[in-house]
Amino acid sequence: MNYNQLVQEITKKRSFLCVGLDTDLNKIPSILKKAENPVFEFNKRIVDATAPFSVAFKLNTAFYESNGVQGWIDLEKTVNYIKTYYPDLFVIADAKRGDIGNTSKMYAQAFFNSMKCDAITVAPYMGKDSVSPFLETEGKWAILLALTSNEGAFDFQTLELKNSDSTLFETVLIKSKQWGSKENMMYVVGATKPESFKKIREIVPEHFLLVPGVGAQGGDLEHVAKYGMNKHCGLLVNSSRAIIFADNTENFDKVAAEKAQEMKQQMDALLKLSGI
Amino acid sequence: MNYNQLVQEITKKRSFLCVGLDTDLNKIPSILKKAENPVFEFNKRIVDATAPFSVAFKLNTAFYESNGVQGWIDLEKTVNYIKTYYPDLFVIADAKRGDIGNTSKMYAQAFFNSMKCDAITVAPYMGKDSVSPFLETEGKWAILLALTSNEGAFDFQTLELKNSDSTLFETVLIKSKQWGSKENMMYVVGATKPESFKKIREIVPEHFLLVPGVGAQGGDLEHVAKYGMNKHCGLLVNSSRAIIFADNTENFDKVAAEKAQEMKQQMDALLKLSGI
Numbered sequence: 001m002n003y004n005q006l007v008q009e010i011t012k013k014r015s016f017l018c019v020g021l022d023t024d025l026n027k028i029p030s031i032l033k034k035a036e037n038p039v040f041e042f043n044k045r046i047v048d049a050t051a052p053f054s055v056a057f058k059l060n061t062a063f064y065e066s067n068g069v070q071g072w073i074d075l076e077k078t079v080n081y082i083k084t085y086y087p088d089l090f091v092i093a094d095a096k097r098g099d100i101g102n103t104s105k106m107y108a109q110a111f112f113n114s115m116k117c118d119a120i121t122v123a124p125y126m127g128k129d130s131v132s133p134f135l136e137t138e139g140k141w142a143i144l145l146a147l148t149s150n151e152g153a154f155d156f157q158t159l160e161l162k163n164s165d166s167t168l169f170e171t172v173l174i175k176s177k178q179w180g181s182k183e184n185m186m187y188v189v190g191a192t193k194p195e196s197f198k199k200i201r202e203i204v205p206e207h208f209l210l211v212p213g214v215g216a217q218g219g220d221l222e223h224v225a226k227y228g229m230n231k232h233c234g235l236l237v238n239s240s241r242a243i244i245f246a247d248n249t250e251n252f253d254k255v256a257a258e259k260a261q262e263m264k265q266q267m268d269a270l271l272k273l274s275g276i
Numbered sequence: 277m278n279y280n281q282l283v284q285e286i287t288k289k290r291s292f293l294c295v296g297l298d299t300d301l302n303k304i305p306s307i308l309k310k311a312e313n314p315v316f317e318f319n320k321r322i323v324d325a326t327a328p329f330s331v332a333f334k335l336n337t338a339f340y341e342s343n344g345v346q347g348w349i350d351l352e353k354t355v356n357y358i359k360t361y362y363p364d365l366f367v368i369a370d371a372k373r374g375d376i377g378n379t380s381k382m383y384a385q386a387f388f389n390s391m392k393c394d395a396i397t398v399a400p401y402m403g404k405d406s407v408s409p410f411l412e413t414e415g416k417w418a419i420l421l422a423l424t425s426n427e428g429a430f431d432f433q434t435l436e437l438k439n440s441d442s443t444l445f446e447t448v449l450i451k452s453k454q455w456g457s458k459e460n461m462m463y464v465v466g467a468t469k470p471e472s473f474k475k476i477r478e479i480v481p482e483h484f485l486l487v488p489g490v491g492a493q494g495g496d497l498e499h500v501a502k503y504g505m506n507k508h509c510g511l512l513v514n515s516s517r518a519i520i521f522a523d524n525t526e527n528f529d530k531v532a533a534e535k536a537q538e539m540k541q542q543m544d545a546l547l548k549l550s551g552i
Contacts, residue, residue, distance in 0.1 A: 022379075062375060062382035068390040072348040096375050098399060099338060100426040103298075106338035114344040123374060123399040125421055127428020145401055150376040152403020155451055156444065162436040168444065175431060 001090055001118050002139055003183050006208070007232045009055045009088055011276060014268035016233050017260060018056035018092065018210065020240025021046065021078065022063050029248040039067070039074040040081075042252075046244050047082055049253035053264035056090035056236050057082055058210075059117075079115045090236070091117045092143065092210070098123040104133040112140045119143050121188060121210070124172045128179055135180040142185055146172055146200065149190025149213030173203045182206045189228070191237065194220065197227035208234050215242030221263070225270040233276055239263060277366055277394050278415055279459050282484070283508045285331045285364055287552065290544035292509050293536060294332035294368065294486065296516025297322065297354065298339050305524045315343070315350040316357075318528075322520050323358055325529035329540035332366040332512050333358055334486075335393075355391045366512070367393045368419065368486070374399040380409040388416045395419050397464060397486070400448045404455055411456040418461055420452055422476065425466025425489030449479045458482045465504070467513065470496065473503035484510050491518030497539070501546040509552055515539060 010016050021043055028042045035041040047057065059078060064071035082091050097107040097120060104122075111120045112134075119141035122131055134142035147157055147169045157169040166174060173187065182204075189200055191213035200209070209228055214221050214237050221237060228235055243263075247255035286292050297319055304318045311317040323333065335354060340347035358367050373383040373396060380398075387393045388410075395417035398407055410418035423433055423445045433445040442450060449463065458480075465476055467489035476485070485504055490497050490513050497513060504511055519539075523531035 024382075060375075060379060060382075062373070062379045062386065065386035066382040066390060068386070069345060069348050069352060071386075072345050076345060094375075096373065096399070096402075097338070099336075099370075099372050100424070100428075103336060103338045106300075106336075106342040110338065110341035110344070110347075114342060123372070123401050125399050125401045125432060126372075126424050126426060127431030127433070129426050129428040131428075148376070148402050150402060150405050152376075152405040152407075155403030156401060156448065157403070159444075159447065160438040162438045162440075164438075168432065168435075171435065172432065 006055070006090055009090070010233045013055055013264070014271060015053055015055055015264040016235045016237055016267055017054040017263050018058050018236045018238040019046070019050045019054045019243055019260060020058045020060060020094070020212070020238045021244065022060040022240040023244070024063055025067060027245050027248070029250065029252045031250050037074065039071070040077050043074070043078040044081055045253040046256050047078070047086070049257040050243065050260040051086050051089060053257070053260040054089070056092060058092040058094045058238055060240070061093060061095040076115055079117055083116045090119065093117040093120045096121050096123050096145065098126050098130045100126065101129040101133060104130050108133045108137070112137055119186065121145065124176060131176065131179055135184045140184065142180065143210050144172065144176055144185060144187050146187040147189050147193055147196055149192045153190065153193070170199065170203060173200065177204055177207070182208070186210050188212065191220065191224050194223035194227050197224065201228065201230065205230055206234065208236060210236045210238065212238045215239045221266055222270065225274070229270070229274050231276070233271060237267070282331070282366055285366070286509045289331055289540070290547060291329055291331055291540040292511045292513055292543055293330040293539050294334050294512045294514040295322070295326045295330045295519055295536060296334045296336060296370070296488070296514045297520065298336045298516040299520070300339055301343060303521050303524070305526065305528045307526050313350065315347070316353045319350070319354040320357055321529040322532050323354070323362070325533035326519060326536040327362050327365060329533070329536040330365070332368060334368040334370045334514050336516070337369060337371040352391055355393055359392045366395065369393040369396045372397050372399050372421065374402050374406045376402065377405040377409060380406050384409045384413070388413055395462065397421065400452060407452065407455055411460045416460065418456065419486050420448065420461060420463050422448055422463040423465050423469055423472055425468045429466065429469070446475065446479060449476065453480055453483070458484070462486050462512070464488065467496065467500050470499035470503050473500065477504065477506065481506060482510065484512060486512045486514065488514045491515045497542055498546065501550070505546070505550050507552070509547060513543070
């Protein structure tokens with residue numbers, strides 16, 4: 001999926017919501033536990049319920065890997081389900097990969113070819129040759145960690161560099177934007193740090209930002225939109241637990257849909273405010 | 277496996293070799309391609325052939341994930357095979373994971389519980405709470421990326437920080453050594469940068485260093501030992517392609533054993549030189 005297609009989808013649906021499928025086997029409703037394949041069954045119903053209000057799904061690979069082979073089966077089946085029934089939705093493997101060139105190439109194959117994800121999150125620590133293999137396929141995206149939503153973001157990301165006016169995360173933005181373009185790179189910026197969006201938008205005015213941390217982690221959607229939105233929206237705001245685990249009765253999917261719809265309505269208003 | 281057990285294994289075997297199972301389906305001998313499970317068959321024979329000369333195996337998860345569900349099956353079966361038949365060998369998941377706390381906890385479960393790996397490589401960019409969940413199980417290890425062997429290491433890792441005499445990778449060492457101890461943390465230091473070992477040993481004199489990049493990537497074992505070895509050895513030197521793909525006939529395992537034995541002999545001499 002390219003930049004314009006994603007922008008069109010946002011404009012059409014009046015939403016920039018990404019639903020995070022952090023599907024924890026221990027948290028899914030007990031009525032599903034008897035199903036042959038509880039995680040996939042849960043994901044299918046969440047996808048069907050929330051797709052009308054969202055433009056993207058993000059699958060956190062850790063939650064699948066923790067279930068071993070069955071988890072990897074669930075991951076593949078879920079990506080395949082979304083791409084079959086909702087081909088216009090953007091699918092992100094939240095895998096935070098990154099390794100030397102020949103290894104990153106293997107990860108790109110895993111998530112872009114074996115699976116049909118549109119994007120993968122990538123850690124920047126190993127530099128250009130660890131990121132470039134994710135930028136080589138048209139319509140596929142690397143989403144580079146810039147400023148994350150957790151406490152540990154202050155350990156290294158916000159340190160200032162010598163002979164520069166920039167912090168580490170700003171330097172990641174400055175250097176890496178030369179490796180790709182707004183057509184194949186996005187950045188992860190935590191919603192918990194909305195005051196940083198202004199500086200980030202000076203460095204990468206046009207790129208999409210993937211923003212986790214709204215909801216359970218305490219980030220505020222209005223602040224994110226105020227400081228992070230650009231003229232094409234340029235935001236994918238993720239919500240995971242606050243949507244998918246909002247209810248654990250047999251109505252879990254209906255409640256998830258309501259939560260997603262509420263966010264979509266807020267997003268619609270924020271898009272209008274920005275003249276989109 | 278704890279620090280002393282690993283040191284004992286090195287002393288007993290006269291080797292600090294880690295064999296990297298970067299098993300690329302396209303590179304394994306054609307005679308194995310007819311096997312029901314070519315990757316696992318290849319790994320089993322490489323493990324049996326090289327175990328006498330090595331103290332560790334490192335499985336690069338990218339090579340398995342690129343084969344989808346079957347790859348994850350091969351990964352689990354290989355770890356299980358090593359832990360069943362060679363319980364004294366140290367098994368590393370070279371997965372370069374790292375995410376917010378509740379997600380890293382899931383990765384720890386994936387590699388330490390679902391699989392029985394002893395250690396996992398972790399990217400430091402997201403800071404303390406992304407690393408700590410890997411330090412909570414006795415006998416299990418996080419191996420944090422410090423200075424990697426690739427060209428991209430110079431993009432961020434070697435940048436100097438303001439108000440400090442340290443580069444980013446040195447700061448990663450300085451901060452992170454307070455998060456754990458030599459009993460549950462190691463560091464990745466590329467063999468391609470032996471001149472850096474001296475400074476690294478000033479910061480982490482006792483920790484084990486996992487050293488990739490010897491062989492195919494151009495690193496030199498003698499330099500690594502000269503600058504990186506401590507009084508308990510403190511090194512695991514990895515070789516992947518130079519051992520496992522040294523030959524692609526039906527004798528591939530015998531040739532791999534010869535290559536591993538050659539390295540073990542060099543290592544034995546280097547251990548003696550250091551009085552170990």
